[in-house]
Amino acid sequence: MxxxxxxxxxxxxxxxxxxxxxxxxxxxxxxxxxxxxxxxxxxxxxxxxxxxxxHAGELTAMHKMNVLIDLFEAKFKEWVKDGKRSPSSLDNYQGAIKNHIRPALGELRIGEATTPRIDTVVAHIKQRAGAARAKTCRSILSGMMKLAVRYGAITVNPVREIETIEAQPKNPPRALTSDEVTLLRRSLAADGRAVEADLPDLTTFMLCTGVRIGEALAVHWHQVDLEAGTAEITHTIVRVKGQGLLRKGTKSRAGERLLHLPNWALAVLRARHAAGIRARHATGIRLDGPVFPDTHGGYRDPSNTRRALRTALSPVGSTARRDLGLTLRALRRETGLTRKQVADHLNWPQTRVELIETGRITVDHQLVQTLVATYGIDLDHRHALRTQVHDATQPAESDKLAWIRSHALRKTTATALDQAGHTARQIADQLGQARVSITQDIYLGRQSANPAAAQALERVFDEPEMP
Structure with missing residues (x-):
């Protein structure tokens, strides 16, 4: 005392x-x-x-959550090394831990990480970063607390009882129509930047197989049998922080599959093979090299390829739109501003300015007026510029492609097989998915009507008598 x-x-x-x-x-x-x-x-x-x-063990309820987080990360790295988890999952989890979980829970003791507390944290993450990120954080926290139970710090996993997160897809499953496929292939073939990025052949291969973009970029020439008309899918390309691009096994065992190719896809691959042999003095064909290499003959980055595809799918809608973009670029340069400076001033992503200046985004009067005001220009007093804006706002056929992303190609393949009468299991095997439910819920476009249903019911019931 x-x-x-x-x-x-x-x-x-x-x-x-x-x-x-x-x-x-x-x-x-x-x-x-x-x-x-x-x-x-x-x-x-x-x-x-x-x-x-x-609950004595390597962890106790008095240890801080930071200790558990460090242990979980170390364990996850071991699982990646053993091939039980993907390196890309490790990068994704480490980002979620760094930005959300550690700041919110790191200084708590493990025993203080109760169900109500974790539920509140996950709810805040959902509000700030969206349902998809919150779902990832919930999965990470469940794995951490499961580890805490195993090491004797607690007896019950508190994450089990928190609210389930339903992350609805931003867009419902949508597949390209036959006309859209034709328009897509024609548009890519006519786009110089898309051809330079080797997108026409890659897109064709993805449409005719349903493979993921990383899987397509991992296919070697020795895995393609042009005589039998098959392609073997065994690996995918991922970028791992600190290691660069890696060719690793597919996401699951279901991802390892032998796919038969339609004739129009074989024609593309035969042309690539022949062109590669003729260019042997340059990069040439290597049996242990990728079918879709980068400019140096190595592996392509899936993220960069997706970006190139997004750019190509925001096509130059018309000559008028392209000319307006060139005019706007000239006006920006006259002021001495960079795209980044303009984007920062308007609180836009920098790519938006680039897409406007290259004619790859639909524009309207208000958008251009906001942009040129940054250059000290009043659009209403520039008659020639107003005329250009009017012409550029007219719709173009290629605008129909702007909604497409790389996963839409997989959905198109799946839906085409569904319409041809293939079972969900067969389609899942084609796409390399272990769970048929994923194929049905995400990759198959819903049919608007089923006329055969009425005929089947009529045959079964045959005008049942009314009581």
Whole structure:
């Protein structure tokens, strides 16, 4: 007990001896502003110590969550090394841990990470970063707390009881029509930048197989049998932080598959093979090299390829749109501004300015007026520029392609097979998916009507009598 100058107690100490989980007696003390407060603090300390002792192991309920997070990351790296988890999953999880989980929970003790607390954290993540990110964080936290149970820090995984997150897709499954496929292939073939990025042949291969973009980029020439008309899918390309591009096994065992190719796809591959042999003095064909290499004959980055595809699918809609873009670029350069400076001033992504200046985005009067105001120009007083804007806002056929992303090619393949009468299991095998439900819910476009249903019901019931 501490006493002040007037002889009054300012701090009380309560002490006891506690038999720890290892059998040794150790002194435990606590302080309070009164004798009762000190005794209560000591009792709480003893209860926490007893709770910790019941679950003795490498972790205890008194350890901070940061310790558990570090352990989970170390374990996950071991799983990646053993081939049980994907390196891309590790990168994704580490980003979620760094940006969301560690700041919110890292300084808590493991025993304090209760179901209500974790539920609140995940709800905030959903509000800030969206349902998909919150779902990832929930999965990570479940794995962490499962590890805590296994190591004896807690007895029940508190994440099991938190609210399930339903991440609805932004867009419903949509497949390209036959006309859209024709328009897509024609548009890519006529786009110089798309041809330079080797997108026409890659897109054809993805449409005729349904493979993921990383799987297409991982196919080697020795895996293509031009005589039998088959392609073997065994690997995918991923970028791993600190290691660069890696060719790793497919996402699951279901991803390893032998696919038969339609004749129009074989024609594309035969042409590539013949062109590669003729160009042997350059990169040439290597049996252990990729069918769709980068400019140096190595592996292509899937992210860069997706970006190139997105750019190509925001095509130059018309000559008028292209000419307007060139005019806007000239006006920006006259002011001495860079695209980044303009984007920062308008709070736009930098790519938006680029797409406008290359004629690859639909524009309207208000959009251009906002942009040129940055250059000190009043659009209403520039008759020639107004005329260009009017001409550029007219619709173009290629605008129909702007919605397409790389996964739409897989959906198109799946839906085409569905319409041809293939079962969901057969389609899942084609796409390399272990769960048929994923194929049905995400990759198959819903049929608007089923005329055969009425005929089938008529045959079964044959005008049932009314009571």
């Amino acid at each position: 501490q006493i002040d100058a007037r002889g009054k107690a300012v701090k009380h100490k309560s002490q006891a001896r506690f038999r720890d989980h290892d059998g040794h007696l150790r002194p435990v003390s606590a302080y309070g502003t009164s004798k009762t407060a000190a005794e209560r603090a000591l009792l709480k300390k003893l209860q926490d110590r007893a709770k910790t002792g019941q």
